[in-house]
Amino acid sequence: MQNFFLLVDKISTKLGHYFSWLVLAMTLLITYEVFSRYVLDSPHSWAFDIMIMMYGSMFMMAGAYTLSKNGHVRGDVLYGFFPPRLQAGLDLVLYILFFFPGVIALAYAGYFYAGESWAIKEISNITSDGPPIYPFKTIIPIAGGMLLIQGVVELLRCIVCLKDGAWPKRADDVEEVDVDKLKDMVHVKDEDIAKLGELLTSKSTTK
Secondary structure: OOOHHHHHHHHHHHHHHHOOOOOHHHHHHHHHHHHHHHOOOOOOOOHHHHHHHHHHHHHHHHHHHHHHOOOOOOOOOHHHHOOOOHHHHHHHHHHHHHHHHHHHHHHHHHHHHHHHHHOOOOOOOOOOOOOEOOOHHHHHHHEEEEEHHHHHHHHHHHHHHHHHHHOOOOOOOOOOOOHHHHHHHHHOOHHHHHHHHHHHHHHEEEE
8 A cells, every 4th residue: 555655656756756846947938039039039939828827737746646645835823733543534625525526526627627628729819829728738637636645645644544543654755954963974973064164264364
């Protein structure tokens, strides 16, 4: 069971990492468009549509990734003080009542929404010569499907936690910098940092 959890986590993480590159693509596109518009006096009508589609794709595909890292917003003021079994019980009820109905509706409706868009080869109507948007709309059912699969894993995690009294392990990923752990990794002590500070201070005073 744990291997299945980590496999789905890994898939969600990889997809999240791949789509995160759209941040760089959007940055380059916006920079190019600003330069082209204000320096070359040659704006592109399609640029705004492409930016929206990039951002929307990244936002939707980040859903399963964020869920796999337990990173979605919740009321941690009280939740964080609850024992694991109570947390799992609350999560289980909320997943069944709210999460799955919404995500199933997203994936189901998104499938037909994307299908209709492909059938008419839909293009954007924001501008007169907008780009095709049916490939972008395909992301909707894919994102809903991935979110649904990850949700099933989270539901099973709740059941395991109710049984064992502890949350199953999640796949490792990028985390905030732990300064103390970093010091241990590079074998640096507080005394060494203090000595370095004193050395730099004395050199600056000498100059």
